[in-house]
Amino acid sequence: MVVADSHHLVRHGLAEVLTSAGAMVTQAQDAESALREVAERRAQVLVVSLDLPGSERGHVVAIARDRWPALAVVALSDEASHEAMLRALDLGASAYLPKTARPERFVSTAVRAAAAPGAFVADDVLAPRRQARGGPRLTPRESEVLALAAEGLTVEGISARLYVSEATTRSHLSGIYRKLGVTSRSQAVLVAERLGMLRA
Secondary structure (H helix, E strand, C coil): CEEECCCHHHHHHHHHHHHHCCCCCEEECCHHHHHHHHHHHCCCEEEEECCCCCCHHHHHHHHHHHHCCCCEEEEEECCCCHHHHHHHHHHCCCEEEECCCCHHHHHHHHHHHHHCCCCCECHHHHHHHHHCCCCCCCCHHHHHHHHHHHCCCCHHHHHHHHCCCHHHHHHHHHHHHHHHCCCCHHHHHHHHHHCCCCCC
8 A cells, every 4th residue: 555645744644544454555755656656566555645746636646547447546635625525536536535534534445445446435525415314405307317327328318218308408417516516427426326315
């Protein structure tokens, strides 16, 4: 496991927490050394700050996932932020955590990310929304649109399935994005899954 952060105390503290849980940890202080350590150690998990030097807007996350698709990447930010979570999601992170999270959260999140690097874990940001009666309230039609989007249907496909115009479908999607605080269908589906809003 590689822990990458420019601040020595943060980096050392995270490494200590993960080592005490039984992980073998190496440290990096910038994007270049983080990627080098992942390659040399054949790491399975990269815990990395979104503001790591040498990584504009956290793009080291996207680079790492592109080079090593099976690598679990846990993105960190200074404080719990929905915007930072969405940035981590867009970059391809396996999980997102604020640096203010409790030590046991770092351990459990790293373990979950390693088990399913293609999933997305962000409980520290999503939990408050989940507790609010299962997430934001969608209209019945918005729920239908969201479910079809989760099936992978395009705007055209959703419109055909529901016998509505594409403009109407786009309007419903805009309402969904606004309520979930996201900007794309992929984000909406992932956030809805984490909030338990999609029924099997």
